[in-house]
Amino acid sequence: xxxxxxxxxxxxxxxxxxxxxxxxxxxxxxxxxxxxxxxxxxxxxxxxxxxxxxxxxxxxxxxxxxxxxxxxxxxxxxxxxxxxxxxxxxxxxxxxxxxxxxxxxxxxxxxxxxxxxxxxxxxxxxxxxxxxxxxxxxxxxxxxxxxxxxxxxxxxxxxxxxxxxxxxxxxxxxxxxxxxxxxxxxxxxxxxxxxxxxxxx
Amino acid sequence: xxxxxxxxxxxxxxxxxxxxxxxxxxxxxxxxxxxxxxxxxxxxxxxxxxxxxxxxxxxxxxxxxxxxxxxxxxxxxxxxxxxxxxxxxxxxxxxxxxxxxxxxxxxxxxxxxxxxxxxxxxxxxxxxxxxxxxxxxxxxxxxxxxxxxxxxxxxxxxxxxxxxxxxxxxxxxxxxxxxxxxxxxxxxx
Numbered sequence: 458x459x460x461x462x463x464x465x466x467x468x469x470x471x472x473x474x475x476x477x478x479x480x481x482x483x484x485x486x487x488x489x490x491x492x493x494x495x496x497x498x499x500x501x502x503x504x505x506x507x508x509x510x511x512x513x514x515x516x517x518x519x520x521x522x523x524x525x526x527x528x529x530x531x532x533x534x535x536x537x538x539x540x541x542x543x544x545x546x547x548x549x550x551x552x553x554x555x556x557x558x559x560x561x562x563x564x565x566x567x568x569x570x571x572x573x574x575x576x577x578x579x580x581x582x583x584x585x586x587x588x589x590x591x592x593x594x595x596x597x598x599x600x601x602x603x604x605x606x607x608x609x610x611x612x613x614x615x616x617x618x619x620x621x622x623x624x625x626x627x628x629x630x631x632x633x634x635x636x637x638x639x640x641x642x643x644x645x646x647x648x649x650x651x652x653x654x655x656x657x658x
Numbered sequence: 659x660x661x662x663x664x665x666x667x668x669x670x671x672x673x674x675x676x677x678x679x680x681x682x683x684x685x686x687x688x689x690x691x692x693x694x695x696x697x698x699x700x701x702x703x704x705x706x707x708x709x710x711x712x713x714x715x716x717x718x719x720x721x722x723x724x725x726x727x728x729x730x731x732x733x734x735x736x737x738x739x740x741x742x743x744x745x746x747x748x749x750x751x752x753x754x755x756x757x758x759x760x761x762x763x764x765x766x767x768x769x770x771x772x773x774x775x776x777x778x779x780x781x782x783x784x785x786x787x788x789x790x791x792x793x794x795x796x797x798x799x800x801x802x803x804x805x806x807x808x809x810x811x812x813x814x815x816x817x818x819x820x821x822x823x824x825x826x827x828x829x830x831x832x833x834x835x836x837x838x839x840x841x842x843x844x845x846x847x
Contacts, residue, residue: 490826491714496784504825516774523773524753526780530673530746531683531716538747542754550754554747561715562739565723566732568709580837585712587836588829589792590807594814595825596785603778615775622779627786636776644772648765 477545477552479510484537484556489564492588495532498557499525500599502536512544515606527637533557618643661730662737668695669722669741676718683718691721697729718742806839 483505491498499522506512513521525535534557541553607615618640625631668690676683684707691697698706710720722742726735760766789811794802810832817823817831 486826489714490829492712492829495716496781500781501825516770519774519777520757520770522777522781523770524750524757526777528746528750528753529676530743530750531676531718533716534719534743534746535750538750539754539757542751542758550747550751554743558715558719558739558743561713561719562723562735564713564715565709565720566727566735568713569724569727581712583837583840584833586792586795586840587806587810588833589788590810590836591814591829591832593785593789593792594811594818594832595828596781596788598815598818598825600778600782600785601819604782607775607778614772618772619775619779622776623783626780626783633780636780637773640773640776641769644769647772648768651768652765 473545476512477548480541480544480549481552481556483510484541484553485560488533488537488557489560491533492585492592495526495536496596497592498533499536500596502540503599503603506540506544513540515603517543519603523637526633614647662733664695665726665729665734665738666741669718669725669738670744672718672721673742674745683716683721687718687721691725697725702728806836806843809839810836 487498487501487505490501499518503515503518507515507518521536521539524539525532528535534554537553537557538550541550543549545552604619607619622636622640625636626633672683672686672690676686687706688703692700692703706721706724707717709724710717713720719739719742722738723735726733726738728734730737790798792807792811793804795804795807796802813835814828814832817828818825
């Protein structure tokens with residue numbers, strides 16, 4: 458009993474209740490700061506859950522990103538559901554989803570009552586303009602730290618995939634879904650080759 | 659059909675068929691909200707897109723709240739939001755189970771490991787696109803470079819990489835500092 462408590466607390470401080478509270482509060486905070494689409498929330502989650510709280514490792518976070526990106530629905534909600542299950546089972550999933558949805562629902566409720574006035578406020582426009590540069594920096598910072606880790610193992614394979622996917626995504630309007638499916642296909646072919654190679658004496 | 663079930667059903671479809679994030683959801687929202695049900699005019703829909711870009715949160719959730727409130731008040735907002743996240747919760751929960759169950763399988767890992775560089779590439783492309791839009795608000799040219807945005811970006815990079823500051827702090831700081839700098843340059847230059 459004591460031992461299981463200990464291993465629980467070793468994974469990010471406090472018991473399960475404490476972790477659920479932390480998960481909910483962090484979901485609220487992260488969601489309230491996600492200006493600019495699904496990839497922003499994923500990078501904020503990585504900083505919080507991987508680097509700070511150590512609830513997930515980097516590989517898991519990337520897998521979750523892929524799953525969230527290729528499933529129907531909002532990426533932010535999908536990623537929250539995955540992290541929630543991992544950190545706190547069913548209650549964790551529900552709390553993470555609620556925490557992610559609550560800030561936009563509350564903010565939009567307020568705004569929809571006087572939206573014309575809000576959109577025309579010059580100060581709001583200036584703040585948002587400044588935030589765009591900050592958001593771009595946050596995303597590229599995460600790319601640099603994730604990218605570095607990729608070149609520790611399968612260097613050539615990873616570099617080719619990265620370069621091709623980047624060029625296709627940046628230069629064409631190809632849907633993300635096709636890129637992910639192509640990567641699964643490439644991974645499948647490589648898995649078969651590796652399996653054959655391992656079976657050979 | 660009653661209004662609330664109709665809202666729920668419309669946003670359930672939006673949640674179920676928008677794969678690949680906010681930009682994929684936009685045409686679906688328009689099809690349901692403007693074309694099929696006339697809940698918003700085209701002008702109101704354009705306002706919704708602007709608001710969604712200026713506020714935190716997924717555009718589908720923003721849209722569900724906005725449309726729900728205008729059509730049926732607070733209950734409408736709650737019902738529409740639930741409809742839009744329900745498919746996510748169900749489908750992704752199944753995926754979470756599959757992932758947990760098979761994660762340690764060698765072949766599954768080999769397949770997933772090919773996804774990781776692609777995901778990093780997608781994040782990089784999205785980040786670069788955002789950066790270019792911030793640095794060159796009027797389109798890319800030498801004269802079009804926004805020096806304030808460049809300054810903010812370099813400062814933010816420094817805070818993040820060198821001093822490991824939290825992203826939330828960096829985003830709010832660049833918003834506040836940006837507003838002040840833009841205001842000053844507009845007033846004095």
